[in-house]
Amino acid sequence: MADTVHDDVNRRDFLMIATGAAAGVGAVLTAWPFVHQMNPDQAVLALATTQVDLAPIAEGQAVTIKWRGNPVLIRHRTKPEIDLAKGVAMADLKDPVSRNANAKDGSEATDENRVVGGKEQFLIMMGVCTHLGCVPDGANPLREFAVVEGSEKTGGWFCPCHGSQYDTAGRIRKGPAPENLAVPPYKYLSDTKIQIG
Structure with a gap:
């Protein structure tokens, strides 16, 4: 049993x-x-990276593309815009961190740390204001950061929602936004072609 x-x-x-x-x-x-x-479905995965040909962007022109559903601002900066950005003292910046996904974490927000060396004429950054997510406008140059190039004034970006102002390197200078415009991860595939993401 x-x-x-x-x-x-x-x-x-x-x-x-x-x-x-x-x-x-x-x-x-x-x-x-x-x-x-x-x-994510296949359509979203396809948008994980995007390639952009910079050759058609004329000097002084800015274009907006979409990447991952967000605007990316690409500006072919003029020499006065680059000089203006390089001439800013670090002590004058509201946010001293570069916010560049391609740079070392915590690097200073110098113009050199916001662009790729040797290609500083192209500024590539997210077009999302760091205050409340609005899209800053670069079509109307700012008087505060303006330089005269011929008869045309050039400047940074202005967020019309709450008045945040960014300089010619996309760094916050005035207004309620707490951080510089973020630079997305990107790399050059050739002299005139980049891949974002």
Whole structure:
């Protein structure tokens, strides 16, 4: 009789473990479609990187492209705009950190740390104000940062929502925005072509 009791205990333990394992597998198989649907679809993955040809962007011209659903500002800066950005003292900056995904964390917000060396004429940055997420406007030059180039004034970006003002390197100079405009991760594929992301 002792053997029968022992056999019943082993059989009961086996049935409990097998039932628990089957329930666990069933739960995973049931949950998988719900978890999988949260993964980004192919259209989103295709937007993870984007390539831009900079050759058609004339000196002094700015274009806005979309990357990951956000605007990216690309400006072909003029020499006076570059000189103006390089001439800013670090003590005059509201945010001293470069906010550049391509630079070392915590690097200073010098103009050199906001662009790629040797290609400083192209400024590439996110077009999202760091205050409340509005899109700054660079079409109307700012008087505060303006320099005269011929008869045309050039300047930085202005966020019309709450008055944040960014200079010709995209650094916050006035207004409620707490940080410089972020520079996205990008690299040059050739002299005139970049890949963002």
